[in-house]
Amino acid sequence: MKALRFKRNIPRYAAAKIAGNIMPGSGASFGPIDLIQEESPEIPGKDWVKVRPRLSGICGSDLATVDGKSARYFEPLVSFPFTPGHEVVGNLDDDTRVVLEPVLSCASRNISPPCTPCGEGNIGNCENVTLGEISSGIQTGSCHDTGGGWATEFYAHPSQLHSVPDEFSDEAAVMVEPTACGVHAALAAELPNDGVVAILGSGTLGQVTISALRHFTNPKTIISTARYPEQKRVAAQLGSDIVVNPEEIHRAVRRACGTKAIANVSEKSPDGRVDRLTGGADVVIDCVGSSKSISDALSITKPNGRIVLVGMPATVELELTPLWHRELQLVGAYTYGTEKLPDGEATSTFDLAFELVKTAKLEELVSACYPLDDYQEALKHAANAGARGAFKIVFDLRDERERNIK
Amino acid sequence: MNNDNKETSRPSPRPGFVLDVDRNTPPIVFHHGENFRLEKLPAGRSRVVYPSEPLEGLQDPEGAIKNALLNPLGDSDPLPSLLKPGMKLTIAFDDISLPLPPMRKPDIRQRIIEAVLDMAAEAGVDDVHLIAALALHRRMTEDELRHAVGDRVYDSFAPRGLLYNLDAEDPEGMVVLGETPHGEEVHFCRRAAESDLLIYVNINLVSMDGGHKSTATGLAGYTGLRHHHNVHTLRNSKSIMDRENSALHASNWRMGDVIKDAGVKIFQIETTVNNNTFGREGPLALLQKREWEWNTRDRGQFIAMQRGLDLLPVKAKRRIFGGWQSPYELTSVQAGEVEAVHQKTIENVYAQQLVTVEGQTDILTMGLPYICPYNVNSIMNPILVMCLGLGYFFNLYKGKPLVREGGVLIMSHPTPWEFHPVHHPSYIDFFEQVLTETTDPIEIEKRYEKQFAEDEWYIHLYRNSYAYHGVHPLYMWYWGSHAMQHLGRIIIVGGDQKAVRRLGFQSASTLQDALEIASDVVGSQPTITHLKTPPLVMADVI
Numbered sequence: 001m002k003a004l005r006f007k008r009n010i011p012r013y014a015a016a017k018i019a020g021n022i023m024p025g026s027g028a029s030f031g032p033i034d035l036i037q038e039e040s041p042e043i044p045g046k047d048w049v050k051v052r053p054r055l056s057g058i059c060g061s062d063l064a065t066v067d068g069k070s071a072r073y074f075e076p077l078v079s080f081p082f083t084p085g086h087e088v089v090g091n092l093d094d095d096t097r098v099v100l101e102p103v104l105s106c107a108s109r110n111i112s113p114p115c116t117p118c119g120e121g122n123i124g125n126c127e128n129v130t131l132g133e134i135s136s137g138i139q140t141g142s143c144h145d146t147g148g149g150w151a152t153e154f155y156a157h158p159s160q161l162h163s164v165p166d167e168f169s170d171e172a173a174v175m176v177e178p179t180a181c182g183v184h185a186a187l188a189a190e191l192p193n194d195g196v197v198a199i200l201g202s203g204t205l206g207q208v209t210i211s212a213l214r215h216f217t218n219p220k221t222i223i224s225t226a227r228y229p230e231q232k233r234v235a236a237q238l239g240s241d242i243v244v245n246p247e248e249i250h251r252a253v254r255r256a257c258g259t260k261a262i263a264n265v266s267e268k269s270p271d272g273r274v275d276r277l278t279g280g281a282d283v284v285i286d287c288v289g290s291s292k293s294i295s296d297a298l299s300i301t302k303p304n305g306r307i308v309l310v311g312m313p314a315t316v317e318l319e320l321t322p323l324w325h326r327e328l329q330l331v332g333a334y335t336y337g338t339e340k341l342p343d344g345e346a347t348s349t350f351d352l353a354f355e356l357v358k359t360a361k362l363e364e365l366v367s368a369c370y371p372l373d374d375y376q377e378a379l380k381h382a383a384n385a386g387a388r389g390a391f392k393i394v395f396d397l398r399d400e401r402e403r404n405i406k
Numbered sequence: 407m408n409n410d411n412k413e414t415s416r417p418s419p420r421p422g423f424v425l426d427v428d429r430n431t432p433p434i435v436f437h438h439g440e441n442f443r444l445e446k447l448p449a450g451r452s453r454v455v456y457p458s459e460p461l462e463g464l465q466d467p468e469g470a471i472k473n474a475l476l477n478p479l480g481d482s483d484p485l486p487s488l489l490k491p492g493m494k495l496t497i498a499f500d501d502i503s504l505p506l507p508p509m510r511k512p513d514i515r516q517r518i519i520e521a522v523l524d525m526a527a528e529a530g531v532d533d534v535h536l537i538a539a540l541a542l543h544r545r546m547t548e549d550e551l552r553h554a555v556g557d558r559v560y561d562s563f564a565p566r567g568l569l570y571n572l573d574a575e576d577p578e579g580m581v582v583l584g585e586t587p588h589g590e591e592v593h594f595c596r597r598a599a600e601s602d603l604l605i606y607v608n609i610n611l612v613s614m615d616g617g618h619k620s621t622a623t624g625l626a627g628y629t630g631l632r633h634h635h636n637v638h639t640l641r642n643s644k645s646i647m648d649r650e651n652s653a654l655h656a657s658n659w660r661m662g663d664v665i666k667d668a669g670v671k672i673f674q675i676e677t678t679v680n681n682n683t684f685g686r687e688g689p690l691a692l693l694q695k696r697e698w699e700w701n702t703r704d705r706g707q708f709i710a711m712q713r714g715l716d717l718l719p720v721k722a723k724r725r726i727f728g729g730w731q732s733p734y735e736l737t738s739v740q741a742g743e744v745e746a747v748h749q750k751t752i753e754n755v756y757a758q759q760l761v762t763v764e765g766q767t768d769i770l771t772m773g774l775p776y777i778c779p780y781n782v783n784s785i786m787n788p789i790l791v792m793c794l795g796l797g798y799f800f801n802l803y804k805g806k807p808l809v810r811e812g813g814v815l816i817m818s819h820p821t822p823w824e825f826h827p828v829h830h831p832s833y834i835d836f837f838e839q840v841l842t843e844t845t846d847p848i849e850i851e852k853r854y855e856k857q858f859a860e861d862e863w864y865i866h867l868y869r870n871s872y873a874y875h876g877v878h879p880l881y882m883w884y885w886g887s888h889a890m891q892h893l894g895r896i897i898i899v900g901g902d903q904k905a906v907r908r909l910g911f912q913s914a915s916t917l918q919d920a921l922e923i924a925s926d927v928v929g930s931q932p933t934i935t936h937l938k939t940p941p942l943v944m945a946d947v948i
Contacts, residue, residue: 252838
């Protein structure tokens with residue numbers, strides 16, 4: 001088996017952090033991740049099945065791990081060493097094509113009865129992520145026992161697998177998991193009909209969230225921020241009514257909402273930026289997760305409005321006065337589970353994601369494929385995707401020799 | 407800067423003229439924002455339109471003003487006979503946008519308003535309001551009002567709320583007087599409309615100013631202005647500087663009739679100033695001299711000034727130029743009935759500014775200075791650069807535009823991507839939102855005018871801060887719409903490339919590059935005309 005293996009190694013983790021700060025994605029060259037060859041791992045439990053990945057995506061949380069920027073929050077929630085990779089389309093031994101739903105919930109941990117969230121279908125909120133028959137790990141890709149998608153094989157619990165319809169290309173299938181995150185965020189927004197929603201960030205997550213909002217909700221106006229021309233083009237194509245540079249978001253939301261603003265007129269800011277709005281968007285979905293983006297969200301959301309954090313924030317520094325003063329709701333949106341649609345119907349997020357990928361042709365967001373051997377270049381590409389006119393970067397394992405030995 | 411100006415006996419001022427550029431012609435000074443460029447124009451096919459030298463100012467301005475008030479033109483009675491005890495008198499005056507640059511103290515408005523108030527006091531008139539006729543311009547600050555009307559007038563009226571800026575968004579303060587036969591609503595300042603006499607004090611810097619436009623535009627709000635501040639009207643104003651051929655003025659004149667029919671009695675006082683923009687002596691005097699007449703000292707002074715400005719940060723340069731006050735001299739003052747007054751005023755403006763030019767050119771070049779009507783004590787943002795070049799300087803013609811249809815306009819200006827956050831908030835939105843989607847004036851008018859005109863935040867800032875009205879940047883764009891329609895290409899030399907691109911124009915780093923770019927449109931041997939202004943010059947193209 002060939003795999004990218006992430007180990008607990010503090011000095012190399014520190015080196016990755018330094019390198020990642022200098023050039024995003026370069027943590028792979030210095031950090032505790034290595035390409036290894038080894039025997040197939042042990043099966044974690046009797047029900048588990050082997051999956052041989054075809055395509056495996058690189059997500060923002062993976063990049064944070066590689067560049068040493070993950071929150072220490074995750075330390076007890078992962079088990080070392082592990083193989084990253086949770087956006088996966090692969091084959092079972094009988095060649096059935098499957099997409100992985102990577103959350104390691106009570107079902108996969110063989111815990112019965114399940115915790116309350118799992119019992120209600122909200123597996124992303126599982127309360128037993130460190131318990132059960134497998135080691136700690138909130139998802140495949142952070143659990144030692146299961147392996148992960150950046151390998152020629154790993155193990156999955158049947159509860160994690162979804163068959164892929166024949167009409168889905170591999171590129172479409174690998175987009176289902178990130179799309180499910182966007183669908184979950186869009187529905188967690190609880191956007192009122194004819195509401196104004198702002199999406200901060202137009203990487204893959206931002207794009208699929210825009211698409212989900214357009215498909216499953218009834219907004220009056222979708223405003224999104226994008227830094228690069230291709231991001232702007234695709235955001236508009238997927239349903240954003242207004243696409244602006246990140247520094248223009250305050251004014252754009254103000255215009256769209258017809259609200260007033262509190263202008264910054266200090267000598268030091270003669271550029272006409274607006275600090276904050278008196279009203280604002282009904283909902284802001286932050287797909288970046290930085291101090292700046294969350295601060296922006298706090299300043300452009302209307303009183304009693306809702307901010308949804310989809311981008312993984314790690315450690316941020318924030319002025320929370322507006323949260324208090326404007327009585328804002330700040331909620332997270334992690335992974336997926338069971339969604340309640342505006343018409344009241346309850347559906348699995350993955351079912352909605354399959355539907356959205358197909359309808360919106362989200363496979364077009366897959367921009368480049370790399371063999372596992374070129375992982376350092378792949379991770380650099382993913383970390384600089386926007387600037388290079390790209391979105392989702394994936395590992396293509398279909399031609400890996402180790403994968404195809406039966 | 408030193409504004410000292412020692413007047414001495416002088417030879418008669420020389421009229422403006424057209425210089426044919428030959429091999430011996432020295433490089434020409436182009437204004438370039440808060441700096442200058444020296445440009446060598448191609449010999450044998452270039453010409454330069456020079457402004458007239460400053461006409462002699464009136465020796466006794468106060469006497470001339472008094473004479474005008476006592477001997478009005480048209481069917482108006484002398485001012486003293488119009489002033490009665492117990493009457494309601496309103497004096498409206500041109501705002502900060504005139505003159506450019508601001509003039510040295512005492513401002514003409516102060517001299518006239520003081521003379522009028524003396525007469526009003528003698529007649530026992532005590533209900534007097536003074537109103538800065540802003541229309542949708544930004545409010546004037548206390549300092550700016552003091553400069554315009556003088557401390558004595560300001561201290562007598564402002565503290566009692568009798569001297570103020572027009573608020574064209576005050577529903578109680580504005581009234582619709584009626585409609586023209588064309589269906590144009592005449593929106594007007596209620597105080598002015600309800601006064602027994604409205605006296606308007608104008609500075610007619612260019613031929614576009616004055617006449618019925620003073621009141622029909624200056625004392626109006628969006629409800630009225632939209633009928634002539636639109637793309638259709640401005641594209642049919644050829645040019646806005648030539649009243650007889652200006653749809654903008656035709657509309658204002660129709661509105662003037664409605665104002666008159668509504669019983670508003672207007673006593674119009676118009677003034678003209680000479681071309682003494684930069685002084686006959688002092689640090690900027692050489693900008694009024696013709697380049698081939700520069701002496702060694704002038705050349706040294708220019709090089710030192712240019713290099714010094716190169717080294718200064720933009721803010722410092724703005725401070726220096728913003729502090730310049732022109733030693734304009736009053737060349738005429740006339741008062742009485744609006745149209746009779748204005749006819750005389752225009753004659754006096756033309757006497758100073760009009761230069762006959764034979765035929766059109768393939769390329770028109772112009773150096774844009776640091777100031778336009780809407781950035782006094784402010785920042786010349788990219789939209790204002792466009793408006794100054796395409797809206798004002800391009801329109802400085804009678805007859806035909808200086809450049810042929812399909813020709814090229816080359817403007818020189820740094821065009822910084824910078825906005826004054828207090829004065830121009832809606833300009834920032836216009837630049838960020840509208841121009842990223844379209845630069846077509848018709849499309850902009852159709853899709854965005856209502857949004858910008860009715861935006862509550864802009865209205866709040868216009869009324870309570872010092873912001874131009876929300877719709878103002880769109881008006882700036884409309885102002886350039888005649889030029890945009892006429893020209894085959896627009897190039898800005900030395901501008902911020904991103905800002906120039908956002909405007910929809912092409913960017914060039916040097917004049918030579920610009921001429922190279924222009925050759926795609928006008929060929930490799932085009933004729934070139936440089937409009938050398940300011941000081942102001944208007945071309946009578948025959």
